[in-house]
Amino acid sequence: RKEVEQDPGPFNVPEGATVAFNCTYSNSASQSFFWYRQDCRKEPKLLMSVYSSGNEDGRFTAQLNRASQYISLLIRDSKLSDSATYLCVVNNQAGTALIFGKGTTLSVSS
């Protein structure tokens, strides 16, 4: 099983749609969880950290289920500017580095 698995997509949605991304991770000892966004040919940028109780930042909501080792990201009211690849990221067993999923590509069209 890969350390971090994501549905690669692409997800093609119209503006205003709600879209959800899922991610599973293999290391039950992971303590830190993040969603990063990567635009084409650019570096990843932190979108939001994911907390056990779930957290929301504007149109973005992240959820964590430690029992299932599952992380989700919900984007409401999609904008054209949301088009990017979304990377699910967890820390490694030692807590010393980040492990990246391959990313899920989102394309929002007008």
Place this chain on the structure above:
Amino acid sequence: GAVVSQHPSWVICKSGTSVKIECRSLDFQATTMFWYRQFPKQSLMLMATSNEGSKATYEQGVEKDKFLINHASLTLSTLTVTSAHPEDSSFYICSARDYWTSGGETQYFGPGTRLLVL
């Protein structure tokens, strides 16, 4: 937010050339920096962890003699790709770990360096 710079942003070189990439944390001190590589349509793969004042820790399968890392100061880490070959062509990204006063941390990424070896 914290800023991490990388230089150069693009390198095109002949096979056999050594290429040096710099990674700098611009407004915070980073005792730990990370070097990643990303091939097209692939995830970021951690190559090595760079620790200020000590030897880098390499991930399995990464040749330490080919990818030389030097973290000589709290704001600078360098990656040297020695005797580069076409298969080393990739997007190299560094990140720097920033610790929060609240006890948390995050990593900020540099803009990346695209290496093309002919």
